[in-house]
Amino acid sequence: MSALAVRHDAVNLGQxxxxxxxxxxxxxxxxxxxxxxxxxxxxxxxxxxSLRMAIAGHQRRFHGQEVDPDTEVLVTTGATxxxxxxLLAMVDPGDEVVAxxxxxxxxxxxxxxxxxxxxxxxxxxxxxxxxxxxxVAAITPRTRLLLLNSPHxxxxxxxxxxxxxxxxxxxxxxxxxxxxxxxxxxxVYDDHEHVPIATLPGxxxxxxxxxxAGKTFALTGWKVGWAVGPPPLxxxxxxxxxxxxxxxxxxxxxxxxxxxxxxxxxxxGLSATMERRRDLLxxxxxxxxxxxxxxxxxxxVSGDIRPLGFDDGLAFCRMLPEQxxxxxxxxxxxxxxxxxxxxxxxxxxxxxxxxxxAGLDRLAALAG
Numbered sequence: 001m002s003a004l005a006v007r008h009d010a011v012n013l014g015q016x017x018x019x020x021x022x023x024x025x026x027x028x029x030x031x032x033x034x035x036x037x038x039x040x041x042x043x044x045x046x047x048x049x050s051l052r053m054a055i056a057g058h059q060r061r062f063h064g065q066e067v068d069p070d071t072e073v074l075v076t077t078g079a080t081x082x083x084x085x086x087l088l089a090m091v092d093p094g095d096e097v098v099a100x101x102x103x104x105x106x107x108x109x110x111x112x113x114x115x116x117x118x119x120x121x122x123x124x125x126x127x128x129x130x131x132x133x134x135x136v137a138a139i140t141p142r143t144r145l146l147l148l149n150s151p152h153x154x155x156x157x158x159x160x161x162x163x164x165x166x167x168x169x170x171x172x173x174x175x176x177x178x179x180x181x182x183x184x185x186x187x188v189y190d191d192h193e194h195v196p197i198a199t200l201p202g203x204x205x206x207x208x209x210x211x212x213a214g215k216t217f218a219l220t221g222w223k224v225g226w227a228v229g230p231p232p233l234x235x236x237x238x239x240x241x242x243x244x245x246x247x248x249x250x251x252x253x254x255x256x257x258x259x260x261x262x263x264x265x266x267x268x269g270l271s272a273t274m275e276r277r278r279d280l281l282x283x284x285x286x287x288x289x290x291x292x293x294x295x296x297x298x299x300x301v302s303g304d305i306r307p308l309g310f311d312d313g314l315a316f317c318r319m320l321p322e323q324x325x326x327x328x329x330x331x332x333x334x335x336x337x338x339x340x341x342x343x344x345x346x347x348x349x350x351x352x353x354x355x356x357x358a359g360l361d362r363l364a365a366l367a368g
Contacts, residue, residue, distance in 0.1 A: 001317055005327035010320070011359035013281075014327040016153070016299045018350045022217040023262065029255035030222075043250040045242055047075025047226070054257040055226050062185075062267075063196050065204075071231040074238050077248040078223035079183045079212040082237070084110040085244060086179045086208050086227065087147075089236035091116040095144035098135065102334035102341060104153045104181070111147075119143070120336040125344060126293050126304065128155040132166040139170065145177045148197065151184035154334050154346045155302055156295020158192045168200045177233070178207040183225075186216045186267050188297040189275040198229070208233045213256045215299070216270070222252045274299075274349070277356060281349040284360035288367045299350040302331060306343050308366050313345045325362045 005012040021027060033039040039048075046052065052069035059065040067073060076082040083106060091097055093115030099107055101120030111118045121134045135146075146167070150159040159167070171178055180197055188194045198207040212225035227237055278294075281301050285292050291304035310316045313330035321327045331344030349356060 001327045001329055004321040008321040010325045010327045012327045013347045013359050014329045016348050016350055017220045018218040019352055019355055022219040026217055026255050026259040029258050030252050033251035033254050039251040043247040043253055045247050046238055048253045051075055051253045051257040054260040058260045059228055063199055067228050072234055074227045074234050076225045077245045079210050079225040080106050082210040082225050082227045085237045085240040087111055087114045088240045090145055090177055096142045097145050097147055098138045098143055099147040101336045102154055107147055123155055128157045130163050135170055139174050146171055148180040151297025153298055154300050156298045156300055158188055158296040161195050164195055164197045164200055168203050172202045180209050182211045183215045184298040185211055186270055187274055192296040205230050217259050224249050224252050224256045277349040280353055280356050288363055299348050301347045303345050304343055305345055311343050324365055326359045
């Protein structure tokens with residue numbers, strides 16, 4: 001869809017990347033690292049010490065977690081590598097991996113590469129509510145691992161503390177491992193809160209928590225991510241990562257170490273700015289007649305296109321760049337059963353307000 005956007009000079013409200021760079025001081029720190037000549041060779045496989053310490057400090061500051069930067073933190077090439085390495089480390093062929101459905105697309109690939117069997121726990125539209133009974137029904141003697149994502153892509157739901165407590169109870173009862181993707185941890189809106197499941201009773205010793213700098217600092221191209229968890233899970237994940245990338249982004253790592261130490265005002269401002277952009281896009285899509293699920297977190301709004309006279313999101317998104325000049329992503333590509341999301345389209349609000357307004361102006365053609 002991004003290629004179609006380029007081909008037709010369309011406003012890209014599809015792929016989830018910001019259209020502005022991150023904080024100037026973070027970018028300048030990377031430039032300084034490049035020019036110093038001290039960070040242009042391989043970084044340590046687990047990440048440079050200052051970044052691992054900064055990640056540990058971030059977990060303490062925002063989530064009250066005490067983690068050892070030497071044995072419980074691993075720096076990765078973005079969250080995507082962390083998820084893939086974790087699945088390859090913890091899942092044997094034939095193991096079942098339970099995941100919230102719809103899924104971010106790399107999850108299905110990672111499970112398949114590990115030889116695992118994907119088992120969905122569906123978040124049914126339009127509200128995408130989590131139901132613990134669906135999770136219980138998905139567990140079998142072959143279940144090895146639960147793969148979580150909250151705030152969730154593509155739906156934008158944020159699992160509540162009660163949801164997570166119910167999940168933790170099931171996980172402990174069945175002695176499962178948990179890999180949790182929390183890259184949108186600082187992008188939570190209204191009165192919702194992000195609660196890492198690793199902070200709940202009985203979960204720290206069985207949970208690998210994954211996040212990254214890309215979404216928090218609008219530096220998605222830097223691909224600096226991390227995994228935090230108990231030493232055995234971190235060690236196993238690092239053993240796989242060694243043969244994927246070994247290390248990456250050496251001059252970017254000290255810059256992200258500094259970014260994680262930015263004042264609270266930065267993180268609060270980020271969430272407030274993105275909430276305003278979310279509201280701008282939601283109001284615009286509703287004004288066009290679309291039925292929209294307002295996201296509690298993340299980058300994306302899910303919209304039902306049937307009120308506009310369309311019922312196939314894939315065909316709609318293939319038509320949109322050329323005929324309307326806007327790009328979006330069909331929801332059905334994220335679902336275990338594509339028919340469930342056939343009528344839905346994912347729109348990104350990780351764009352400047354002027355870009356969102358331009359996209360909405362073009363979409364007005366759909367409303368007649």
